[in-house]
Amino acid sequence: MRTPVIAGNWKMHKTAAEALSFVDEVKRTTLPADVEAVLCAPYLALPALAEATQGTDIGIGAQNVHWEEQGAYTGEVSVPMLKAAGVQYVIIGHSERRAYFAETDETVNKKTRAALDGGLTPIVCVGETLAEREADKTKEVVQTQVKAACAGLSSAEMKRTIIAYEPVWAIGTGKASTAADAEEVCAFIRKTVADLYDQQVANEVRIQYGGSVKPENIRSFMAEPNIDGALVGGAALKADSFIQLVQAASAGE
Numbered sequence: 001m002r003t004p005v006i007a008g009n010w011k012m013h014k015t016a017a018e019a020l021s022f023v024d025e026v027k028r029t030t031l032p033a034d035v036e037a038v039l040c041a042p043y044l045a046l047p048a049l050a051e052a053t054q055g056t057d058i059g060i061g062a063q064n065v066h067w068e069e070q071g072a073y074t075g076e077v078s079v080p081m082l083k084a085a086g087v088q089y090v091i092i093g094h095s096e097r098r099a100y101f102a103e104t105d106e107t108v109n110k111k112t113r114a115a116l117d118g119g120l121t122p123i124v125c126v127g128e129t130l131a132e133r134e135a136d137k138t139k140e141v142v143q144t145q146v147k148a149a150c151a152g153l154s155s156a157e158m159k160r161t162i163i164a165y166e167p168v169w170a171i172g173t174g175k176a177s178t179a180a181d182a183e184e185v186c187a188f189i190r191k192t193v194a195d196l197y198d199q200q201v202a203n204e205v206r207i208q209y210g211g212s213v214k215p216e217n218i219r220s221f222m223a224e225p226n227i228d229g230a231l232v233g234g235a236a237l238k239a240d241s242f243i244q245l246v247q248a249a250s251a252g253e
């Protein structure tokens with residue numbers, strides 16, 4: 001069975017010191033062993049977080065990465081740099097990066113390729129805007145994004161890739177998708193992977209839902225067969241809320 005992944009995306013929140021006090025609080029509880037818990041922090045907090053979580057089951061992720069290993073790319077950070085800092089995951093192609101920082105399906109693919117080559121687990125974000133949903137284009141948009149992001153990946157690489165379905169209209173709005181609607185799209189993403197690879201690969205790929213997930217609604221998403229966890233923004237900024245989200249994703253709940 002697929003291990004659920006609950007990943008907090010802190011976006012542009014928390015200094016290194018604030019990140020450390022969050023982790024101190026999380027470390028005071030025992031998190032369920034059947035859930036992968038990940039914190040995706042701003043670059044500057046990553047080395048401290050990686051050190052503070054050594055010997056725990058908490059994974060650490062970045063929120064972006066460049067596809068080259070090094071070079072004249074002012075302001076960028078590479079996969080080997082993240083690896084050296086103790087990072088294991090990286091969010092790629094978040095809708096905020098697509099909208100504000102000109103990320104395209106092509107750069108998302110290059111970053112996914114680089115992450116996998118360098119031994120990081122990519123969390124690739126896909127999702128439609130409100131206008132696209134209203135124009136009944138959700139599946140078309142998501143399929144195009146998944147196909148582009150995963151172009152050229154081997155079956156083994158695809159299995160290591162996490163896909164996060166994040167409808168743009170649900171992010172930070174307090175208006176989460178219904179669990180049924182999210183399930184429909186996540187099932188469609190799994191079918192897209194099955195068509196691109198085979199059913200076995202599709203069965204192993206983890207697909208998260210993201211967009212206004214909170215402790216109060218996470219159980220409804222986790223109850224769906226094709227939703228394997230969540231990518232969480234606002235509700236992952238407080239340790240007690242993050243702990244509740246991870247606990248709610250456990251089969252023991």
Ligand SMILES: O=C(CO)COP(=O)(O)O
Pocket residue numbers: 009094166170171172173174210211212213231232233234235
């Ligand atoms: O963008 C998100 C996670 O990547 C979702 O953010 P919110 O949980 O704040 O809606």
